[in-house]
Amino acid sequence: MGFQYGLSGMNAASKNLDVIGNNVANANTTGFKSSRTDFTQMVGSAVGSSSNMFSGQGVxxxxxxxxxxxGNVSATGNALDVAINGNGFLQLELADTSTAYTRAGNLQIDKDGQLVNRQGAKVMGFKTDPATGDVISRKPSAITVPIDKGIVGQKTSAITAKVNLDAAASSYEAATNTPSYTTYSSSFDVYNSQGEATPVNLYFVKSDPAIPNxxxxxxQVDNSTPFAIAAGNLLSTVTFNNDGSFKTATPPVSTIPFKEADETTVIHATVDLKGLTQFASRFSVSKLSQDGYASGDLNSVSIEPDGTVYARYSNGKSQSQGQLVLAKFNNxxxxxxxxxxxxxxxxSSGKPVTGTPSSENFGSLQSGSLEESNVDLTAELVSMMTAQRAYQANAQTLKTQDQVMSTLVNLR
Structure with a gap:
């Protein structure tokens, strides 16, 4: 029986060396998780024997x-690299449509615009609203970026202005144009249905002193059009409360007209002036925005810490293409x-629980980085020497047992 004990020890030590060797070989593999060999004692006993007659059978x-x-997180500078910092696995769809999970976040865009890992497996995510980024479907599906087309221009329908008008400003005198009507002004672009831009100037002039606040x-639409306050386009007359906050606008709803691409059809963009204030501080424009934009080509794709995948275009716009799914397991x-x-x-692992990064007990994503292997090479080398000594000791057990048997056989 001694031969079996030593042989079981050699087999266990050999398996341990295999595990250590695999760890060492993958010390530089992205997202790799090391393994550990757990040993258990083998025990045998005769039927009906007392407890003190149990005999070990090896290991x-x-x-x-x-x-x-x-694992450690290292920066790569690649916008499509993501490291999971915390709990969770990226969910993949393999070529045979089966599901797999990974911690390796070295991702890329394939020829069809799909987000895949280095082996070509599709990275799964939740569908999102392109404009807001809000999740609209909790069923994981492949994330696709429209690489073969840009973003279509959108016409302007609403304009928002947040401007502070200096309470100490002088009232405007049309006869002398003082202070000049351009003193308090700002400009922006509006867009027709084809994404063609038309410049618009806004001029703010203080009313007659008889009408305080x-x-x-x-x-003015299109800078090429002659403009003068006397014959200009009055958008609205705005009054303010004594504390400088917005009070009324006359008319309550005002619009700026501009032309479509056919130079005939007129678009009316609504202007929201409720953000105007009149404080005793310098003239400043904190926001002057509109909801239209020009056409644009795809410039880049990036992944946010919450897993949202954004396509960024040359016109400065970004659209959400989906949100990466993370999965966790009870075991x-x-x-x-x-x-x-x-x-x-x-x-044994149980079914996965899916969610989004940084939510509940899921980890966060760090874009432009990768999670390194968690193998500790120093510890592995020490374990390797220990396993080697264990193998040699068990081999010595076999050798000693052989010598004992030879002595017994040679007795006369």
Missing amino acids: SVGAISQQFLQ SWEVHY AQGLVSTVGGNWIETP
């Missing part, structure tokens, strides 16, 4: 445990490793 490998400790807002030790550094679920 066996009880389990190969994966160590899901956080009152300003006129004039507009991550039950996951089985597969090719490409991926894991697949098993009955």
Whole structure:
């Protein structure tokens, strides 16, 4: 029986060396999780024997445990690289449509515009509203970026102005144009249905002193059109409360007209002036925006810390293309490793619970970075020497047992 004990020890030590060797080999593999060999004693006893008659039968490998400790996060500068900082796995759809999970976030865009990992597996995410980024479907699906087309221009329908008008400003005198009507002014572009820009100027002139806390807002569409306050386009007359806050606008709803591409059809963009104030401070424009934009080409794709994938265009606009899904398991030790550094679920791992990064108990994403292998090379080398000594000691057990048997056989 002594031969079996030594042989079981050699087999266990050999398996341990295999596990250590695999750890060392993957010390530079992105998202790799090291494993540990767990040993268990083999015990045998005769039927009906007393408790003090149990005899050891050697050792066996009880389990190969994966160590899901956080690896170091290193910056790469690649916008499509993501590191998971905390709990969770990226969800993948493999070529055979089966599902796998990974911690390796070195992603890329394939020829069809789909977000994939380095093995070509599709990275799954929740569908989102392109404009707001809000999740509109909790069913994971592939994330696709429209690489073959840009963003279509959108016409302007609403304009928002947030401007402070200097309470100490002098009233405007049309006869002498003092202070000049351009003193308090700002400009922006509006867009027709084809995304063609038309410049618009806004002029703010203080009303006659007989009408306190009152300003006129004039507009000019297209700089090539001659403009003068006397014959200009009055957008609205705005009055303010004594504390400088907005009071009324006459008319309550005002619009700026401009032309479509056919130079005939007129677009009316509504202007919101409720953000105007009159404080005793210098003239300042904090916001002058509109909801239209020009056409644009795809410039880049980026991933935010919450997993939202944005396509960024040459016109300065960004559109959400989806939000990465993270999955977690009640028993991550039950996951089985597969090719490409991926894991697949098993009955032991349980079903995955999915969610978005930085929510609930899920980790956050760090874009432009990758999670390194969590292998500690120093510790692995020490374990390797220990396993080697264990193998040699068990081999010595076999050798000694052989010598004992030879002595017994040679007795006369």
